[in-house]
Amino acid sequence: xxEQALRETIRRVALEAKQAARRLAQASTExxxxxxxxxxxxxxxxxxxxxxxNAADVEAARQSRLPSAMVDRxxxxxxxxxxxxxxxxxxxxxxxxxxxxxxxxxxxxxxxxEKVRVPLGVIGIIYESRPDVTSDxxxxxxxxGNAVVLxxxxxxxxxxxxxxxxxxxxxxxxGLPAAAVSCLPTPERAGVDLMLQMDDAIDVIIPRGGEALxxxxxxxxxxxxxxxxxxxxxxxxxxxADLAMAQRIAFNAKCQRPATCNAMETLxxxxxxxxxxxxxxxRQLQQAGVEIRGCERxxxxxxxxxxxxxxxxxxEYLDLILSVKIVDSLDxxxxxxxxxxxxxxxxxxxxxxxRAMRFLHEVDSACxxxxxxxxFTDGFQFGLGAEIGxxxxxxxARGPMGLEELTTYKxxxxxxxQLRE
Amino acid sequence: xxEQALRETIRRVALEAKQAARRLAQASTExxxxxxxxxxxxxxxxxxxxxxxNAADVEAARQSRLPSAMVDRxxxxxxxxxxxxxxxxxxxxxxxxxxxxxxxxxxxxxxxxEKVRVPLGVIGIIYESRPDVTSDxxxxxxxxGNAVVLxxxxxxxxxxxxxxxxxxxxxxxxGLPAAAVSCLPTPERAGVDLMLQMDDAIDVIIPRGGEALxxxxxxxxxxxxxxxxxxxxxxxxxxxADLAMAQRIAFNAKCQRPATCNAMETLxxxxxxxxxxxxxxxRQLQQAGVEIRGCERxxxxxxxxxxxxxxxxxxEYLDLILSVKIVDSLDxxxxxxxxxxxxxxxxxxxxxxxRAMRFLHEVDSACxxxxxxxxFTDGFQFGLGAEIGxxxxxxxARGPMGLEELTTYKxxxxxxxQLRE
Numbered sequence: 016x017x018e019q020a021l022r023e024t025i026r027r028v029a030l031e032a033k034q035a036a037r038r039l040a041q042a043s044t045e046x047x048x049x050x051x052x053x054x055x056x057x058x059x060x061x062x063x064x065x066x067x068x069n070a071a072d073v074e075a076a077r078q079s080r081l082p083s084a085m086v087d088r089x090x091x092x093x094x095x096x097x098x099x100x101x102x103x104x105x106x107x108x109x110x111x112x113x114x115x116x117x118x119x120x121x122x123x124x125x126x127x128x129e130k131v132r133v134p135l136g137v138i139g140i141i142y143e144s145r146p147d148v149t150s151d152x153x154x155x156x157x158x159x160g161n162a163v164v165l166x167x168x169x170x171x172x173x174x175x176x177x178x179x180x181x182x183x184x185x186x187x188x189x190g191l192p193a194a195a196v197s198c199l200p201t202p203e204r205a206g207v208d209l210m211l212q213m214d215d216a217i218d219v220i221i222p223r224g225g226e227a228l229x230x231x232x233x234x235x236x237x238x239x240x241x242x243x244x245x246x247x248x249x250x251x252x253x254x255x256a257d258l259a260m261a262q263r264i265a266f267n268a269k270c271q272r273p274a275t276c277n278a279m280e281t282l283x284x285x286x287x288x289x290x291x292x293x294x295x296x297x298r299q300l301q302q303a304g305v306e307i308r309g310c311e312r313x314x315x316x317x318x319x320x321x322x323x324x325x326x327x328x329x330x331e332y333l334d335l336i337l338s339v340k341i342v343d344s345l346d347x348x349x350x351x352x353x354x355x356x357x358x359x360x361x362x363x364x365x366x367x368x369x370r371a372m373r374f375l376h377e378v379d380s381a382c383x384x385x386x387x388x389x390x391f392t393d394g395f396q397f398g399l400g401a402e403i404g405x406x407x408x409x410x411x412a413r414g415p416m417g418l419e420e421l422t423t424y425k426x427x428x429x430x431x432x433q434l435r436e
Numbered sequence: 437x438x439e440q441a442l443r444e445t446i447r448r449v450a451l452e453a454k455q456a457a458r459r460l461a462q463a464s465t466e467x468x469x470x471x472x473x474x475x476x477x478x479x480x481x482x483x484x485x486x487x488x489x490n491a492a493d494v495e496a497a498r499q500s501r502l503p504s505a506m507v508d509r510x511x512x513x514x515x516x517x518x519x520x521x522x523x524x525x526x527x528x529x530x531x532x533x534x535x536x537x538x539x540x541x542x543x544x545x546x547x548x549x550e551k552v553r554v555p556l557g558v559i560g561i562i563y564e565s566r567p568d569v570t571s572d573x574x575x576x577x578x579x580x581g582n583a584v585v586l587x588x589x590x591x592x593x594x595x596x597x598x599x600x601x602x603x604x605x606x607x608x609x610x611g612l613p614a615a616a617v618s619c620l621p622t623p624e625r626a627g628v629d630l631m632l633q634m635d636d637a638i639d640v641i642i643p644r645g646g647e648a649l650x651x652x653x654x655x656x657x658x659x660x661x662x663x664x665x666x667x668x669x670x671x672x673x674x675x676x677a678d679l680a681m682a683q684r685i686a687f688n689a690k691c692q693r694p695a696t697c698n699a700m701e702t703l704x705x706x707x708x709x710x711x712x713x714x715x716x717x718x719r720q721l722q723q724a725g726v727e728i729r730g731c732e733r734x735x736x737x738x739x740x741x742x743x744x745x746x747x748x749x750x751x752e753y754l755d756l757i758l759s760v761k762i763v764d765s766l767d768x769x770x771x772x773x774x775x776x777x778x779x780x781x782x783x784x785x786x787x788x789x790x791r792a793m794r795f796l797h798e799v800d801s802a803c804x805x806x807x808x809x810x811x812f813t814d815g816f817q818f819g820l821g822a823e824i825g826x827x828x829x830x831x832x833a834r835g836p837m838g839l840e841e842l843t844t845y846k847x848x849x850x851x852x853x854q855l856r857e
Contacts, residue, residue, distance in 0.1 A: 037774070041798065122819055126808060135830055136800070218830050233658060239831045240660070260853045267855040353458070375848050377462065379557070387547060387851025396856070397847070398543055409556055409639050409844040410660045411832040423830040426818070427796050430808025432681040434688040435817070 016201060025209045028164060028197050029216035032137045035194035036162040040134045042191055044111040047158060050189035051107035054157075057185035058100050058150065058178070065091065068177035069146065076170050088144040089171055099147040102401075106154040109400040112418045113160045127429040132422045134160030136218035139210060140403075141166045141232060143224040146174035153182050153196040155403050159421040162195050164217060166210065169202035176200075211236040223404050226331075241412055243404040245331040246276030246359035248389040251348040251374065253365035254287035260386065261364040262296055267388040268362065270303045274333045276405060277360050277382075277392040281328060281338045283348045289316060289341045297339070305335045312341040328355040345370050349377050356380065359407055360389040381407065381414035437622060446630045449585060449618050450637035453558045456615035457583040461555045463612055465532040468579060471610035472528035475578075478606035479521045479571065479599070486512065489598035490567065497591050509565040510592055520568040523822075527575040530821045533839045534581045548850040553843045555581030557639035560631060561824075562587045562653060564645040567595035574603050574617040576824050580842040583616050585638060587631065590623035632657040644825050647752075662833055664825040666752040667697030667780035669810040672769040672795065674786035675708035681807060682785040683717055688809040689783065691724045695754045697826060698781050698803075698813040702749060702759045704769045710737060710762045718760070726756045733762040749776040766791050770798050777801065780828055781810040802828065802835035 016024070039047075058065070069091040076086045091099070115132040122128065138161045140152045149165055156163035167175040175198050183193040199206045211220065214237040222232040223243045233240055250268050252261045268279035284293055289312070297307055297317045307313075308323040320339075327338040328351070342348045352361050362384035363374040371385040382392045392414060394402020399417030406412045412420035437445065460468075479486070490512040497507045512520070536553040543549065559582045561573045570586055577584035588596040596619050604614040620627045632641065635658040643653040644664045654661055671689050673682045689700035705714055710733070718728055718738045728734075729744040741760075748759040749772070763769045773782050783805035784795040792806040803813045813835060815823020820838030827833045833841035 037798075037800070040800065120819065122817070126812060128818060133800070237654060239829065241831070257853070263853065263855055271856050377458075379458070379461065379554070380846065382847040382849060384849045384851060387849055387854040388856050390856035391547060391849065391854065392847075396543070397549060398541065408660065410662070413844055414847050423834055425801065426803040426813075426835050428803060428805045428808055428812065430805060430812075432678070432684065433808040433812065434684055435692050435809050435811035 016203065018205065021201065021203065021205060022209055024200055025206055026213065026216075028199065029137070029210065029213045031194035032162040032164050032197060033216045035192035036134065036136045038192050039157070039160050039162055039195055040113075040136075042160065046189070046191060047111065047160070048107055050157060050186050050191050051103060051154060053185040053189045054150070054154065054182050055100050055103040055107065057181050058103065061177075061181040062096065065096070065174065065177045065181065068173040072146075072171055072173045081170060085144055085170065089146070089174070091146050091174060095147055099150050102147075102151055103154040106158050106401055109158060109418060111158065112422050117424055124433050125431065126433050129427045129429075130424050131427055132419070133425050135421060135423050137162045137164060137216060138421065139164045139166070139217045139220040139238065141207060141220065141222045141224070141228070143168040143228065144171055146171045146178060148223070149175045149178045149198070150182060152403060153179070155401055155418060155421060157186070157191075157195055159418045161421055164197055164199065164210065166199045166207055169204075172202040208235055211238060214238045221404060241406050241410075241416070242408045244407040245357050246278070246405075246407070247280050247329055247331050247355065247357040248277060248359055249281045249283055249348075249352050249356060249361045250279050250389065251283040251342075251345075251352070251361070251363045252285060252288065252292065253345065253363060253367060253370055254285040255367040255370065256288065256364040257366055257386075258288065258292050261292065262299065264362065264364055264386070264388050265296060266299060266303070268390055269300060269305060269337055270335070271388070271390055273335050275390070276331070276333075277389050278333070279337065279389055280330065280332055281340065281355070283351060284339065284341050285348075286312070286341050286343055289313075293317060293339070293341070300337060303335070305337050308336065308338045310340040313339045316341075329357075331357070345373060349374065352378050352380070357407060359405070360384070360392040362387060362389050381405070437624065439626065442622065442624065442626060443630055445621055446627055447634065447637075449620065450558070450631065450634045452615035453583040453585050453618060454637045456613035457555065457557045459613050460578070460581045460583055460616055461534075461557075463581065467610070467612060468532065468581070469528055471578060471607050471612050472524060472575060474606040474610045475571070475575065475603050476521050476524040476528065478602050479524065482598075482602040483517065486517070486595065486598045486602065489594040493567075493592055493594045502591060506565055506591065510567065510595070512567050512595060516568055520571050523568070523572055524575045527579050527822055530579060530839060532579065533843050538845055545854050546852065547854050550848045550850075551845050552848055553840070554846050556842060556844050558583045558585060558637060559842065560585045560587070560638045560641040560659065562628060562641065562643045562645070562649065564589040564649065565592055567592045567599060569644070570596045570599045570619070571603065573824060574600070576822055576839060576842060578607070578612075578616055580839045582842055585618055585620065585631065587620045587628055590625075593623040629656055632659060635659045642825060662827050662831075662837070663829045665828040666778050667699070667826075667828070668701050668750055668752050668776065668778040669698055669780055670702045670704055670769075670773050670777060670782045671700050671810065672704040672763075672766075672773075672782070672784045673706060673709065673713065674766065674784060674788060674791055675706040676788035676791065677709065677785040678787055678807075679709065679713050682713065683720065685783065685785055685807070685809050686717060687720060687724070689811055690721060690726060690758055691756070692809070692811055694756050696811070697752070697754075698810050699754070700758065700810055701751065701753055702761065702776070704772060705760065705762050706769075707733070707762050707764055710734075714738060714760070714762070721758060724756070726758050729757065729759045731761040734760045737762075750778075752778070766794060770795065773799050773801070778828060780826070781805070781813040783808060783810050802826070
């Protein structure tokens with residue numbers, strides 16, 4: 016496609032989404048519910064159509080020798096397909112966040128002010144590989160009254176387009192505008208850059224993916240961005256910890272699902288308990304296949320470990336690798352997290368109340384834990400019912416983002432002739 | 437200053453602010469209150485020092501032949517100085533937003549989750565001319581536990597530096613870090629650009645000023661921005677309006693203080709009431725010195741008016757100028773506002789309930805009014821106690837921004853050994 020044609024195409028998609036957003040903002044809970052049910056039913060009915068598109072993507076990915084982990088994320092097998100449809104049904108069953116009166120008050124001059132929850136408008140989502148993200152995001156945005164413009168990875172282009180086409184037909188049959196959900200109509204990289212310039216049509220960009228993707232989006236976008244960036248999560252084992260509990264928590268935080276952003280990447284241990292606690296902990300982790308990269312003191316305590324470099328302290332491994340550091344105090348632990356962490360999720364294990372409270376208040380992360388695994392940072396685990404991701408930003412939404420975080424508010428003011436004096 | 441030296445200087449300011457923010461976030465309400473009282477007292481005591489600095493700025497501005505309106509905004513006379521100090525005292529008296537438990541719940545697995553209000557961190561504020569903005573912003577940021585890096589207009593550089601120096605001394609004497617408040621140490625334009633790159637130290641940028649300033653900031657900044665952009669505000673007079681009330685509201689919205697962002701810039705009138713209502717309204721406005729720019733139908737009804745051009749419909753005059761358009765219906769009014777408005781503040785005057793509700797829900801502006809002047813969009817008028825400005829963005833804060841809007845939240849999770857399964 017020529018650059019001019021590409022610009023016009025992307026512009027049309029964005030403006031149609033904006034029109035759709037105006038109608039969606041006025042849609043009733045019942046209308047949105049009907050559309051979501053239709054979306055789930057249509058996905059089930061179009062199973063073969065979607066499977067063929069997905070097979071084409073997977074075949075192309077194999078031929079172009081994509082890493083097998085990426086090919087794996089691309090595959091929409093039977094189980095994943097069912098989970099994808101169930102997830103749309105689950106979103107349908109959630110309460111509608113739109114229209115909630117967040118606060119209401121009256122002024123001395125008689126003005127009555129309501130702060131009311133409303134949709135954001137048009138949400139742009141930029142993501143990689145997994146095609147089930149397409150229908151997840153579509154469902155969450157529609158439920159919260161937003162239109163969505165989706166841009167998945169080029170390698171999942173056929174799958175995403177097939178899913179979006181099915182969803183559009185369903186939405187349209189349910190009486191809402193098909194443009195409530197759209198995919199960029201081309202896998203070209205230039206399409207994203209153009210999309211990120213359309214600040215008169217798109218209200219917010221949510222990038223989900225690796226560091227390079229997110230940095231590029233932040234640098235290019237004229238539209239406000241809510242980053243879903245990396246998680247360099249810590250567990251700090253205090254000298255007053257229940258040591259058996261500390262071992263269970265550290266093991267769970269590292270090994271239960273190491274490829275997630277809320278998995279532990281660095282273990283901090285108070286020097287007083289390190290000699291007793293660390294060697295068996297390291298052995299347990301090694302038996303589970305974890306490679307340990309230790310500070311000097313850790314290596315003096317446990318033989319045969321790789322030395323952690325400066326880069327290890329800020330690395331997000333997303334893998335069975337763990338950096339371990341022995342610290343002299345709670346202060347040193349907090350300093351380390353402040354310096355190297357990514358303000359995502361950090362935990363302390365301790366029985367000492369005052370130290371727990373210091374950690375919880377002084378570690379400036381989206382989620383801080385005492386005596387629990389960092390793996391709980393998740394919209395479902397938090398009870399939000401769903402999540403579009405985990406924000407590592409401080410503005411608008413922090414931590415797990417559910418339906419409420421996909422809304423904003425407006426002030427509705429009722430008067431009877433009030434004038435400003 | 438060389439570019440290298442400038443970069444190092446700005447970097448040092450930003451990093452010192454970041455350090456200060458960590459201490460401020462832990463400061464008690466009493467400590468912050470004491471600092472705010474000390475700030476007000478020190479300003480009063482340093483009256484002469486500040487007046488001299490201000491006189492130097494004003495003299496330089498006159499010599500460089502700045503427009504007289506700009507010179508006027510620069511002058512810190514006795515009345516403005518007293519208001520500036522009183523405003524710091526008023527902020528001291530407001531409730532502390534930090535530490536509020538916004539929501540608290542328990543999960544089936546026993547995890548207890550608290551969503552707690554915390555400061556944003558370091559706030560960068562970029563503004564023009566008026567030196568009293570310096571102490572206003574410093575007080576609001578300190579009260580909400582944030583450090584602030586201020587960059588006022590180059591023409592107010594001496595005044596701003598004098599005010600900031602006095603505030604820093606007061607904060608330091610009260611036992612909080614002086615770097616809680618800082619001004620960029622140079623009036624050079626390049627300083628702003630460098631500041632906007634420091635996304636590892638500054639958490640949010642709030643630009644207050646003209647369209648050109650805001651556009652530049654949005655395009656340059658790597659840090660999230662909350663825009664305080666223009667207000668193209670409308671009053672729509674429905675055919676079911678109380679016509680006497682409509683006249684009072686339209687006059688107030690245009691004339692009470694035309695240079696503000698919440699003043700009416702376009703008047704929309706239903707064609708059924710226009711013949712009767714519009715001519716005397718136009719006369720009243722003209723007698724108050726307002727220049728009317730009318731649509732064709734308006735000009736057919738009232739002789740001698742300038743024709744409104746396409747550009748008039750999206751103009752923010754901030755002056756005694758008003759565009760007037762006759763519309764056929766509520767739908768046309770809503771369409772016009774959606775197309776040309778700036779989503780700031782818009783009002784309908786009507787006695788018809790269903791039409792009022794349609795306007796309030798379908799006009800997607802930060803503040804929507806029925807039967808009241810748009811001039812009420814203001815932190816004090818809304819009862820927020822103070823405002824740092826009026827956000828025209830949808831993310832994080834919309835409309836008047838008070839202390840709460842200068843905060844974010846974190847999740848504090850209490851466990852007793854919970855693991856993810």
